[in-house]
Amino acid sequence: MATQQVSAAPKFSTGDVKLSGFKVQEISAALKPSHAYGRRDFYKIVLVTGDLIIHYGDQTIEINDTFLFFANPNIPHAVVDRSMNRKGYACLFTEAFIAGREHAQILQNSPLFRSGGTPVVRVNSGQAAFLTGLYQKMMAVQRSDYHYKDELLRNCLALILHEALSMQPSQNVLTQKNAAMRITYLFMELLERQFPIESTGDPLRLRTAQDFAEALSVHVNYLNRSVKEATGKPTSVHIAERIAAEAKTLLQHTSWNIADIAYGLGFEYPTYFNNYFKRITGSTPLSFRKRKV
Template sequence: MANQDTRPVSAFNTALKLKGFNVFQLESDSNATRTYSRKDFYKICLTTGNSIVHYSDRSFAVTDTVLFFGNPHVPYSWETLSTSYVGYTCLFSEEFMKLSDRSESLQNSPLFKLSGTPIFPVSIPQRTFLNTIFEKMIEEQQTNYSYKDELIRNYIHLIIHEALKLEPARNVDSHKNAASRLTTVFLELLERQFPIETIDRPLQLTTAQQYAESLSVHVNYLNRAVNEVTGKSTTAHIAERILHEAKALLQHTDWNIADIAYALGFTYPSYFNNFFKKCTGTNPRSFRLAAV
């Protein structure tokens, strides 16, 4: 079977993946959101305007200028309230930052931890200084300077250190329905694990326990919330999404079944075969042949 790519990647996504970083200016609401594979990239935003940021199971009311740090392992969304919204965004992978000898895991940073507060109010003088840093990064990424990646990493470190000097935002809003919000966060995190694009990057979260740990809640609490809101268990949602991805990989790639099993987090192909047959009544090989 010929390998068919049914998930085209935009030129923006392709450039971002090749470089490991991208910096751009937000000029209006229409440009406030770019399409990219968020599960692979950390995000730093310097924005001016009114909005609500939903981060994990918390919401932050944002006014005026803030510095925001987004973790690809933590579901978040940005609800813009202003008619005018300006600023800068920098996207980068952990691999890009790890090329610096002094870099530790970004997930250990207080700015990117799940339990941390990723939003920092910024004064006018601070905004002026940070604007300059973002503008220098935008300018630098267009050059052919041999060491521009290292220079951009230095600029990112400078922004991080400036943020560590700031006091985090305190205006955290509790969600009116905790079960609903947690379920939304779980479903966002579940969807963020897909699509599976390469065999050497297998699915990492495959059980309710692993999702609960990623969301810093007890698995029983997660299960109760998801079942209350959707009528289905956490495990059922995970299984359905894995099955959906399994069908797509069987139909639209030439990967062998053992590789698909591994990519989807199954220790042995036989476990995948049993899972697939239990869910569909047929085995993966028969399903693939019928789809030709």
């Protein structure tokens, strides 16, 4: 049987999500396929069992198991179902729905939603049973007229995030325990806030460690030292990896010509972008685009 490109989550009414900020639903192979591959207006957390290929930004992940999938609205994604036997649960929610400082920090700091992070976490039978209970609880709460149901739903989402992080802890989780981690968190947040690039008329403005240091009102040496201490990687590497990831996304999933992509990413000349991209990825932008077609 030929594979079909589908969404691992059900075909939600996105209007309902935008209206209430939250939607949860059981999913199955009987749901109609969706061929949309692009950025969304909402976050997505899916608990699913199936044989699937996930295309997420510039990553391709093959899964034949039970797993959690975390989708950031700013990172294009699509899923190929190789078995048509998927089952599970999915929820969509807007950033505005995650009200309150504590919940927002869980979302913003999580490597599960960060570009270049780990959007897929395998779960065993015991973990799947616990998570299934949380999704069923959210479905029941969603149907109820409980006055504080939004807060209860947020708590369920936080439990899912904590459970996933406990299953796959990351050395890059920034807890802001000291000054170095605090400035690193601010740097990472400022870096991510520049994306996605939607128009060449609003190009990337912060592209060097010095740019970020000035925006954060700290000395560039202090920023570099803090980021290296907190993450193990230099500031320049974080910037280069994120620009390269956005460049790959634009090359794969837009019809922009290479010059437009170069200008959108803040390069003065396309040749500068070509040399930069080849140095980071080992491939020219044109050859990368042709290879991914």
